Amino acid sequence: MKYILVTGGVISGLGKGVIASSVGALLKSCGLHVTSVKIDPYLNIDAGTFSPYEHGEVFVLDDGGEVDLDLGNYERFLDVMLCKDNNITTGKIYEDVIQKERKGDYLGKTVQVVPHITNAVQEWVEKVALTPLQDNNAADVCIIELGGTIGDIEGMPFVEAFRQFQFRVGRDNFCVIHVSLVPQPGSTGEQKSKPTQNSVRELRGLGLSPDFIFCRGKKPIQEAVKNKVSMFCHVSPDKVISVHDCDSLYRVPVLIAEQNLVPLLKEKLGLAAITLPFEPQNSLKIWCELAERQESVRNEVHIALVGKYVKMEDAYLSVIKALTHAALHCNLKLILQWIDSEDLETAKVDAEPVVYHEAWKKLCSCGGVLVPGGFGNRGTEGKILAINWARKKSKPFLGVCLGLQLAVVEFARNRLQLKDANSSEFQSDTENPVVIEMPEHNPGQLGGTMRLGKRTTVFKSEENTIYKLYGSKEHIEERHRHRYEVNPAYVKRLEEFGMKFVGHDVDGERMEIMELQDHPYFVGVQFHPEFLTRPHKPSPPYLGLILAASGKLTSYLSRGCRMSPSNSLGNLFGFKEQLSY
Numbered sequence: 001m002k003y004i005l006v007t008g009g010v011i012s013g014l015g016k017g018v019i020a021s022s023v024g025a026l027l028k029s030c031g032l033h034v035t036s037v038k039i040d041p042y043l044n045i046d047a048g049t050f051s052p053y054e055h056g057e058v059f060v061l062d063d064g065g066e067v068d069l070d071l072g073n074y075e076r077f078l079d080v081m082l083c084k085d086n087n088i089t090t091g092k093i094y095e096d097v098i099q100k101e102r103k104g105d106y107l108g109k110t111v112q113v114v115p116h117i118t119n120a121v122q123e124w125v126e127k128v129a130l131t132p133l134q135d136n137n138a139a140d141v142c143i144i145e146l147g148g149t150i151g152d153i154e155g156m157p158f159v160e161a162f163r164q165f166q167f168r169v170g171r172d173n174f175c176v177i178h179v180s181l182v183p184q185p186g187s188t189g190e191q192k193s194k195p196t197q198n199s200v201r202e203l204r205g206l207g208l209s210p211d212f213i214f215c216r217g218k219k220p221i222q223e224a225v226k227n228k229v230s231m232f233c234h235v236s237p238d239k240v241i242s243v244h245d246c247d248s249l250y251r252v253p254v255l256i257a258e259q260n261l262v263p264l265l266k267e268k269l270g271l272a273a274i275t276l277p278f279e280p281q282n283s284l285k286i287w288c289e290l291a292e293r294q295e296s297v298r299n300e301v302h303i304a305l306v307g308k309y310v311k312m313e314d315a316y317l318s319v320i321k322a323l324t325h326a327a328l329h330c331n332l333k334l335i336l337q338w339i340d341s342e343d344l345e346t347a348k349v350d351a352e353p354v355v356y357h358e359a360w361k362k363l364c365s366c367g368g369v370l371v372p373g374g375f376g377n378r379g380t381e382g383k384i385l386a387i388n389w390a391r392k393k394s395k396p397f398l399g400v401c402l403g404l405q406l407a408v409v410e411f412a413r414n415r416l417q418l419k420d421a422n423s424s425e426f427q428s429d430t431e432n433p434v435v436i437e438m439p440e441h442n443p444g445q446l447g448g449t450m451r452l453g454k455r456t457t458v459f460k461s462e463e464n465t466i467y468k469l470y471g472s473k474e475h476i477e478e479r480h481r482h483r484y485e486v487n488p489a490y491v492k493r494l495e496e497f498g499m500k501f502v503g504h505d506v507d508g509e510r511m512e513i514m515e516l517q518d519h520p521y522f523v524g525v526q527f528h529p530e531f532l533t534r535p536h537k538p539s540p541p542y543l544g545l546i547l548a549a550s551g552k553l554t555s556y557l558s559r560g561c562r563m564s565p566s567n568s569l570g571n572l573f574g575f576k577e578q579l580s581y
Contacts, residue, residue, distance in 0.1 A: 001129050002269045003174050005162055006145045007208070009199025010181040014216045017070030019179055019243060020145040021077035022252040023261070027141050028078055029253075029283045030262060030274045035139040036074040037128055038067070038087050039121075040147045041154040045091040046084070048450075056314030060481045060531055061086075064453030069317050070145060076321060076534055077253075081134045085127070090154065093120050113157050121161035122168060140273065150178075150203045163207035175268050178203060178210035179243075182217045182225060191217060191225045193232070200233040211268055212239045214256075220244045239264060250290040250535065254280055290535055293328055301332045301550045304366035306386040308379035310338040319372050319400070322530035326538040326546040329563065334546075337362045341371075341382030363389065368521075368549030373401030373481070373528060377426040384410045396521040396548035398541055401482050404514055404524030405435040408486055408494065411516075415497045425484050434494075436487045450483050455527065457503045457512040464502045464515045466523055468557055469540035476503075478527035485526065486511040521548035 006020045017038070024034040044050070047058045048066030059072040065084025075082055097120050101111045129142035146162070148155045166174040180196040200210060213235050215221045221229075221242035230237040241259050246252060257280040266274045281288060303323060309315035320336065327334040342348065343359035363369070369390040371383050383403070387410045390397035399407045405423055412421035412434045420427075423435035438451060458475045459467050470476050488509060491501055503513030503525075516522035521544055529539040538546075547553035556563065 001126075001139070001169070001173065002141045002271065003125075003129065003165070003169060004141060004143045004177060004265075004269075005175070005208075006143065006177045006179060007150055007159075007203065007210075008146070008148070008179045009150050009203065010183075010195040012149050014179050014181055015243075016145050016147075016179050017073045018249055018252055019177070019214055019256075020070075020143050021073045022256060023177065023265075024074065024141075024143050025077045025253045025287065026257055026262060026284070027265070027271075029286075030271075030278065032140040032271065032273060033133060033137045034078055034141050034143065035080065035129060035131075035133060036071075036078065036082070036086060036143045036145070037125055038070050038074070038145050038147065039158055040068050040087065040089045041152065041158060042089055043091045043094070043154075044089055045095060046087070046089065052309040052315035053312050056312065057317050057319075058481070059318065060452060060479045060528065062454040062479065066452065066481070068147070069314060070147075072318050072321070072531070074143075079534055079536075083131075085124070085131075088121070088124055090157075093117060093124065093157075096120055096124070114160060117157050118161040118164055121158055122165045125165070126169075140271075141269075150199055150206070156206075159203075159206045159208065166208070172270055175212070175265070176203075176208055176210045177212045177214060179214045179216060182215045182221055182229075184217060184219065191219075191222055193225050193228045196229055197232045204234075210235060212241060212261075212264070214241045214243050216243050218245050246291075248291040248294040250287045250294060253287045254284050254291065257284055286536065290328065293331065294324075294333075297328070297331055297333045299332050299550075300335050301327055301330070301368070301546055302335045302337060302366040303368045303370055303545070303549060304337045304339050304363050304386070305370050305372065306339045306341050306344070306363070306383055307372050308341050308374050308376075308383075310340050313338075316372055318528070318530040318533065319370070322533040322539045322542040323370070323546065325533050325535050326543040328535070329538045329543065330546055330550060330552060332546065332550055337366050339363055339386070341379035341386065344382035344385050345379075366395075366549075368396035368398070368545050370545065371397075371399045371403030371406060373403065375402070375425075380406060380423075380426055384413075388414060391516065391519065391522060394520055396545055396553075397519075397523070398521075398545040399514075399524035400530070400541075401526060401528060404526050405484060405486065407514065407522075407524045408434050408490075408499070411494060411497070411499050412490065415499075416493060423484060432490075434487050434490045435484050437484050451480050453479060455480050456506050457527065458506055458508075459503050459513075461500070461502050464500065465521065465544060465553070465557065466502060466513055466515055466525075466541065468561055469544045471540075471561065475506075478525070478529055479531040480527045482526060486514075521545065521553060 006016050008014055008016045028034050046066045047068055056069045058066050059069050062081050063083045067087035071082055097116050180199050182191050184191045226240045229240050262278040324334050339359050343355050348356035383406050387407050409421055412418045418432040420430055421432040421434045422430040424433040454477050456475050456477050498517040500515050501511040502515050512526045514524040529541045533539040547556050
């Protein structure tokens with residue numbers, strides 16, 4: 001087993017996750033099996049209780065793990081299914097060690113950070129790395145991303161763990177990639193290597209010497225700067241890799257491959273399975289084509305994202321990826337209009353009339369409306385108003401999780417004339433709780449108590465659009481994250497007025513998919529289909545929204561859910577034009 005540790009220096013937010021994912025994609029294109037581990041040095045057991053403004057979206061895995069959003073990058077780039085153990089936190093490690101201490105596993109010894117915490121980290125990484133992948137193949141390489149920045153006090157135990165780990169597995173099986181910022185102050189326009197030098201000096205002082213330095217910057221790193229980094233950081237110039245800002249993230253695997261990373265990694269880690277010479281334009285054809293399409297596509301599709309966390313795009317990262325993948329598959333450029341749902345509410349008319357009218361102007365200019373998941377009462381009435389507008393104006397609409405629930409509330413209020421209809425999450429004493437809390441999910445704490453992970457949805461009817469978009473399968477599996485659900489007591493009345501629940505859980509009790517009759521595209525799903533989107537295989541509900549918003553859905557369905565030859569990416573990715581889900 002080979003291990004690649006990715007660390008970060010100078011500042012956080014440099015894109016270590018994208019770089020780690022790109023290195024993994026590069027190795028996978030060479031025929032290797034790759035797995036990954038993300039280490040977050042916070043004390044939380046998992047990411048499930050984070051505010052989206054604190055840490056971005058919470059990504060959910062098949063096994064119900066609520067993890068850091070970078071695991072979404074790994075799954076999308078590597079096309080693998082990870083589990084909750086692939087995300088390590090300080091909280092998990094300490095919980096593991098304390099439980100062992102309570103059971104007496106340490107035989108009365110004093111439990112300390114060194115060696116007990118550091119040993120636990122090493123054992124956890126080895127266990128995950130040696131676990132077979134979902135296709136039962138053993139991984140050849142494990143890529144480990146250490147979150148935070150070198151020098152952070154909370155990350156010190158992990159740095160020490162990997163200082164020891166390099167000797168545990170052998171230096172020939174261990175590689176360190178250090179990602180560092182090379183700033184370019186506007187006053188001089190000169191790229192500065194000093195922050196990187198200081199960062200590497202600190203890393204080396206902690207016992208880890210980088211084998212590669214990935215220099216991040218707005219523009220390509222100049223050769224003189226590369227040579228300076230090489231000289232003062234004890235790394236040969238060819239192992240100083242420039243990773244500048246790109247128009248497309250899919251350009252990153254190609255960018256680093258063009259700097260001879262594959263033969264360098266082959267030499268460092270003794271990767272005998274890699275055949276040289278490595279030709280990026282051939283081996284990375286998938287990524288080249290995706291990047292070129294994203295950079296060159298001209299026809300636009302405008303989608304309104306009506307949410308409550310719109311001030312931080314990472315709060316909807318997987319949603320953005322799902323929309324982007326679907327748009328690229330249709331050879332369209334996604335133009336996303338961010339709309340704070342509170343700005344659509346009538347309370348804004350008097351308080352901030354300009355903001356109110358601008359929000360409605362953006363909504364009315366879009367070809368489709370998306371209402372994603374969320375928690376809490378704030379902004380829900382604005383979302384309901386947007387849903388009402390999309391329904392009445394026959395605008396394509398997709399509601400995800402809370403988006404489905406609010407679509408039911410809107411329909412009950414305005415079509416069933418149940419004016420006080422609401423979710424019990426927002427109004428516990430409503431006379432018409434069309435959305436209720438699941439009775440088995442109220443244990444008195446927040447972390448890990450929702451309906452989480454992969455669940456099966458069974459189609460009740462074949463006469464609906466979403467069934468066809470999913471490849472006309474009897475059942476599908478998607479990931480969930482919710483505490484509330486549509487109240488079964490109201491389903492019959494809702495369906496009598498044209499809101500059809502076409503997908504149920506395996507017991508037929510939970511409403512999973514809703515589709516409105518006599519509407520171009522009005523779909524709600526209780527699950528989160530964005531968590532399974534892939535660049536080469538867009539999520540069906542999101543694909544349907546993009547197709548409907550661009551006026552292509554009818555022709556797509558008439559062709560048996562096939563893209564026109566001019567749009568299809570099928571030949572590139574090695575699957576038939578008709579996607580299989």
